[in-house]
Amino acid sequence: MDIRAIFFDAAGTLLRVNGSVGETYARLAREHGKAVSVRDLEAGFRRCFATAPPMAFPGAEADQIPRLEKAWWHDVVRQVFAPLGPFPGFEAYFNALYDFFAEPQAWQLYPEARRTLANLHARGYRLGVISNFDARLFDVLDGLDIGHFFDPIVASTRAGAAKPEPAIFQKALAECELQPQEALHIGDSYELDIVGARNAGLTPVLVERSGRQQSTADCRVVRRLDELLTVLESL
Template structure:
């Protein structure tokens, strides 16, 4: 007999919401306010290089090296603009601070059309909801600003946990917060390895959200794959009915 479901855990970025416009465009908007004229494509490429480098050298916002999210992002922003021939240290610090604050605001984020209704339907099934996200500690403010925070019983960011997906430890910490066995928990996310494979490796029912029919994770059974969050409540209800 299947164990009743009690919790749904959620990834956030590119699952419930996404950046409203490209990083290059938003960084260029900030540079323009400082009197600089930069090309979004160049800035976007520079950002990707800076992000990859810092993620490799200082994974998970550098928590293990004594950094925090703001310090880590400040370094990424400065490295991005430095590659685009911006060298004034005061200007770099100002833009880094402004962008860190800007990305804390709801204006820079877009909630997917199916997010709120799906969260509401999951709650109506008497399921509790939590977040497990490779995000820094701005997440609470972002979800509040986007009108999503009230749906969740807890938020667990990788910065706060000190470990990031796909490591099992962050899911194990989430399970302790839920207080139920993994077979009573569902996890929903858009990343094949970090969300789907990682959650299922600890016994959680993982669902892969694949809005764009991505080729990654073709081995995922169709019953574990979602093309839209709208499909989730019916899947959960079916599971719950089979347990009753």
């Protein structure tokens, strides 16, 4: 069956944080009266983000979701700072941090991303995003001028399921009225994107920009998004 839709993971695949998470956390913390090293924050963020519960709220009422999204991040950031001593300005800091990452300036596209999307769009592929993220994603994609390429944009907090659960992939497929065999999903996380997409029946592609997993992965691997064009010709 021919591939008709291509779904993209967002962070680490289409875009990344401008600078680094640790730098941003540290800069805003300093502005709120707390000096912490970039390295401690970067390490703390990685640890707490990796062990956080799935960013999804199955069964939640729609009007509760914005509060749940922010509370999810509040827990993560609180845990990042927990071992780093008193932080009286934490609540104001957290609000500033949450707002900051809703701004497109907090993010940058990978250099080939927009060009590749335009190319795939021109070839008639339906493009979508499947992301374990909250509703700030919609504004960020628009702000980076790529939101218009995608239909649907599926954020885990609004889908009631997070990758690698098949349900989030099924939701994207349902919105396109396509079968799993008609869709490809590309992402930078083997556990979330590759395992998830494969279990849902989609063709998975790993984007591995360092090239490290090039030879060991049991799926198609690209180093840059524009290599997708070659992958699509080979399917």
